[in-house]
Amino acid sequence: MTYDFDSLNNRRNTGSLKWNVPEDVLPMWVADMDFKTAPAIRKAMDERISQGIFGYSEPGDEWYQAYINFYRERHHCQLKKEWLVFSLGVVPTISSSVRKLTEVGDNVVVFPPVYNIFYNSIVNNGRVPLEVPLIFDGESYYLDFEGIEKAFSEKKTSLCIFCSPHNPVGRIWSKEELAQLGKIAKKYNVVILSDEIHCELTAPGRSYIPFIEADPDNKDIAVTCIAPTKSFNLAGIQTSAIVIPNPDLRKKVVRQINTDEVAEPNILSCPCAIAALNDSRQWLDELRTYIFGNRKFVGDYISKNIPQIKLISGQATYLLWIDVSRIAKNSKELTDFLLSEAKLLVSTGSSYGKTGDGFIRMNVACPRATVEEGMNRLKNGIEKFIHIKNISK
DSSP, rough: OOOOOOOOOTTTTTTSTTTOOOTTTTESSOOOOOSOOOHHHHHHHHHHHTOHHHOOOOOOOEEHHHHHHHHHHHHHOOOOGGGGGEEEHHHHHHHHHHHHHSSTTTTEEEEEEOOOOHHHHHHHTTTTEEEOOOEOOOOEEEEEEHHHHHHHHHSTTTEEEESSOOOTTTOOOOOOOOOOHHHHHHHHTTTTEEEEEETTTTTOOOOOOOOOHHHHGGGGGGGEESSSSSHHOOOGOOOOOEEOOOOHHHHHHHHHHHHHHHHSTTTTTHHHHHHHHHOOOHHHHHHHHHHHHHHHHHHHHHHOTTTEEEEOOOBBSSEEEHHHHHOOHHHHHHHHHIIIIIIOOOOEEEGGOOGTTTEEEOOOOOOOOOOOOHHHHHHHHHHHHHHHTTTTO
16 A cells, blocks of 8 residues: 555544543544545645635635546536535534525434434424434345335425435445435425535445436435545544535525535635545545455454454445344443443444444544454453343353
């Protein structure tokens, strides 16, 4: 590999949310990476900061063109400049869109187990999360189209927050699935707010399909959130884009993100995005190879050393969805135990909806040595849990 993903980077005492834990705790929870971002991005930051003047910023033509070129060349998706809108982040965009595209008391459909912040954006704005759980066959997850049609047909349903690829289960949705979802949404005049922030973190040789590319009609009912922040470890920089082909929808969302004051970049938002999309593609490809090497390591380790649990196969993200239901129906009890007894911090499955209970989520976007340490702690913690609970092996 050209780039170094093995080096350990000490993030303690740096204001890191992820690493703001006791010295003996290993954090493998919140979705950021323990790798330094791509050299081209760090260079762009240095050049911008060296100017020494930090006034107001706005996206220039280079910012728009970076997204257009990247999506055309990587995803065979032809974006148009007028479709693109700057936002400080995907989560602010989701909250603003919920406020503008729905009324207080309306249903907002979600497909759990799903990113927990979706629920916050719905409930905190006085809307009602309407759950259509994914279908789980013990190996993988699927959309429940019968349940989706029933939810979309309800009078108070006008919006669906969709995760593609899916966090936490790691599914890349097929073109057929995306087209069918769009067909049902258009039938009932439901907007699909598609969070595609994990779209670059796919298995080597795999790609995702943007929701707007699955069917021409999807463009009419789509608000898509994209960003380089997950893929290039830039969450703290605050930079994202919204893709909205429908001019009426675009006008509404633009009005709300300006009302909420999340539509203006900081001095690094655009230079970092441009350097990521234009000049950091080889780094991204090597990152994907490394992350999926970590995924394979974890899968092999679990099969050999912790057969009581099971890694769910995923085609995307660095977030592992692990089935612990044989030993713990209440996953919070297990994660609390792992934190207390194994000093390992992972995410509780029930945080992602009721159907997430019996699962845990683990972040493996870190050097292999950290993954190995995490797996040893997981093994020791689960063995203690089984012993204390007197669970049959």
